[in-house]
Amino acid sequence: MSFKAKLVLMVFSTALAVYxxxxxxxxxxxxxxxxxxxxxxxxxFNEVVKHIANDYxxxxxxxxxxxxxxxxxxxxLDPYCAYLSPEQVQRFKPETMxxxxxxxxxxxxxxxxxxxxxxxxxxxxxxxxxxxxxxEYVNTVATxxxxxxxxxxxxxxxxxxxxxEVTVLRxxxxxxxxxxxxxxxxxxxxxxxxxxxxxxxxxxGLLTKGKTDQVIAALRQLRQRGAQKLVLDLRExxxxxxxxxxxxxxxxxxxxxxxxxxxANNVVTSLTAQxxxxxxxxxxxxxxxRSTAGPAExxxxxxxxxxxxxxxGEKTFGAxxxxxxxxxxxxxxxxxxxxxxxxxxxxxxxxxxxRPSVEVKVADVEPVTPDLDFDPSRPTEVPEEEPKKVTPPTxxxxxxxxxxxxxxxxxxxxxxxxxxxxxxxxx
Numbered sequence: 098m099s100f101k102a103k104l105v106l107m108v109f110s111t112a113l114a115v116y117x118x119x120x121x122x123x124x125x126x127x128x129x130x131x132x133x134x135x136x137x138x139x140x141x142f143n144e145v146v147k148h149i150a151n152d153y154x155x156x157x158x159x160x161x162x163x164x165x166x167x168x169x170x171x172x173x174l175d176p177y178c179a180y181l182s183p184e185q186v187q188r189f190k191p192e193t194m195x196x197x198x199x200x201x202x203x204x205x206x207x208x209x210x211x212x213x214x215x216x217x218x219x220x221x222x223x224x225x226x227x228x229x230x231x232x233e234y235v236n237t238v239a240t241x242x243x244x245x246x247x248x249x250x251x252x253x254x255x256x257x258x259x260x261x262e263v264t265v266l267r268x269x270x271x272x273x274x275x276x277x278x279x280x281x282x283x284x285x286x287x288x289x290x291x292x293x294x295x296x297x298x299x300x301x302g303l304l305t306k307g308k309t310d311q312v313i314a315a316l317r318q319l320r321q322r323g324a325q326k327l328v329l330d331l332r333e334x335x336x337x338x339x340x341x342x343x344x345x346x347x348x349x350x351x352x353x354x355x356x357x358x359x360x361a362n363n364v365v366t367s368l369t370a371q372x373x374x375x376x377x378x379x380x381x382x383x384x385x386x387r388s389t390a391g392p393a394e395x396x397x398x399x400x401x402x403x404x405x406x407x408x409x410g411e412k413t414f415g416a417x418x419x420x421x422x423x424x425x426x427x428x429x430x431x432x433x434x435x436x437x438x439x440x441x442x443x444x445x446x447x448x449x450x451x452r453p454s455v456e457v458k459v460a461d462v463e464p465v466t467p468d469l470d471f472d473p474s475r476p477t478e479v480p481e482e483e484p485k486k487v488t489p490p491t492x493x494x495x496x497x498x499x500x501x502x503x504x505x506x507x508x509x510x511x512x513x514x515x516x517x518x519x520x521x522x523x524x
Contacts, residue, residue, distance in 0.1 A: 142166075167431070172244055175434055175447060176205035177420055179246035183428030188250070194420060194432075195336065197303070198252035200283045201226060202335040202390070203245070204416060209233065209266075210240035210248045213414055214335035214388040216303065219283035224276045226265065228333065228388045233273050234264035246432055255280055289315035296503055297324030298496075301345070304337025304392045309344040313375045316348070326380040326503045328496065329400075334393035335414065339368075339438065342392025346399040347373050349381060349406070354441040355399040361435065381406030382499045385453055390414035390446075391438070397451045398440035408453040409499040415450030457498045 149157050164180070171178040181189060200219020201212050210232035215222050232240050235251045255261045257280055264273040285302035292298045297319030299312060319327070329349075339358075346355040347370040356368040385397050385408055394413045400406050417438030424430045437445035 167429075168244070171431055171433070175418070176245050177418055177432075177434050179244035179432045181246065181422070181430045181432060185247075185250070186422075186424065186428060186430045189422060189430070191422075193249050193253055194246060196249060196253045197283075197336065198249065198255075199224070199226070199278045199280065201252075202303075203232070203249060203252065204390075204414070205240075205245045205248075206231075208241050210235070210245070213390050213416070214303075214333045216283050216285045216333075220279055220281040223281075224278050226263075226276060226278070227267065229267070231266040232263050233266045234262075236262055252278075287311040287315050289319060291319065291322055291324065292328060292496075292500060293326075293504075294323055296326045296328065296500065297322070298328045298330065300330040300332075301334050301393065304334060304341040304345065304396075306338055306341065308337065308341050309348065309373065312345060313348060313373065316375055316377055324379070327377060327382070328499050328503065329381060329383045329396075330496070331389045331393045331397055332384050332386050332410070332495075333388045335388055335390035335416070337392045339392055339395075339417075342395045342438075343368050344371060344373060345392075346396045347371050348375065349377055350399050350403045351376050353403065355403075356395040357439045357441060359437045359439050359445055367441075380503055382502050383408050384410050384495050384499055385413050385451060386411040386459070386495065387414050389451070390416040392417065394446050394451050395438055395440065398443075398446075401451065401454065402441050407455050407499075407502050408451065409455045409502060410453050410457055410495045411459065412452050413446075413450040415446050415448075417446040455498060455502055457495045459494060 146162070149162060150159070164182070167180040171180045177194065197216065197219075199221040200216035201221045202214040204211050204213050212221075212226060212228055212230040212232065215226055215228050232248070234240065235248060238247075238251065240248050252261065255278070260277050260279045262275055262277050264275050266273055285305065287302060287308065288300045290298050297316070299315050299319070301308065301312060316324075316327070339356075343355055350370050352370050354367045355370050358366045358368070360366075381400065383397050383400050383406060385394075389397060389410075390413060394415070394417060397408055397413065401408055418434045419436035420432050421435045422430050422432050437447055439445040440451070443449055
């Protein structure tokens, strides 16, 4: 078959694939259709392919062009979408995108792999990885050049006893710093203590299965010790199960809609508060920042929307979605977002993160994507400009402000009675 004949066949099959992936999606969204009829978009795509075939200086590898186009289509939707090759489909595991490699929650920000949160005392934490780090390279693979799925596949594919090297970019570092990560066990338990004679504190951690029961157990002990007010720390809670988010919100909001899920064709499902074994009705403040993501953001939004308490801190990360794998005829597949999480009112979390009602600015909390040349042969190149010096806060200013909000006009206690509470382990 001649090159021209192959080209015609390729254009036709690619056009069908593009229409199925893009045109079908756009047709379901009135706003997207208003920007351009899907058939018009398809025609433009065909024009681009013809220019590549007829006007590119060399004879193009159309298979690479097709794969590149499909990758771009997926990653142009959101960071959690991806094109998978036939080989990747054979290795595909649904849990890859929700995994916690080495105790890290990994997303993408500005095109780079980004550490949304690190579980305390996890292998990642012990190796020196911090929340807010950019992973510039995984071994010698630049994360800027691959999808989030491929990053997660590399990080979760390390066998027990093995290791992997990551090059980290962090504010204040003059160059990429290399860390070696090794698999190991870890937990994300609830921590609780008394911050004042009448004020308890609970740090939730990841919203894994059974986490709400742990929070309720902590609440019971805090109330026995005199807690009438509560600081609910949702920082470093960047992943978990939707059902746990709804259950935790129900501890503070006993009735009404606490969240929604958004699907294609304008399908909206409202998630209402569910019965729980304990309801806390005291004064409440929740702590949030960029390490708050997913179901924990729904909890924060529910507290805000129901005027249940103040949100103190910084804007959340903006995440919360579910993906499905759609096989293609050549054995490859598209991993597409099919569900997004949203508060009871407003846009999805991915479109509109949760903002605090009491903002507390922490130095350099907003991540700035490094402007570096992504060359695997030079992973530790020093930028020409002097790196910005970062002085970490000497105290937890967000928690401090939250305690001030809870005190209000009340008289200040003489000495806070601080004491750690032992909680039952997760089943």
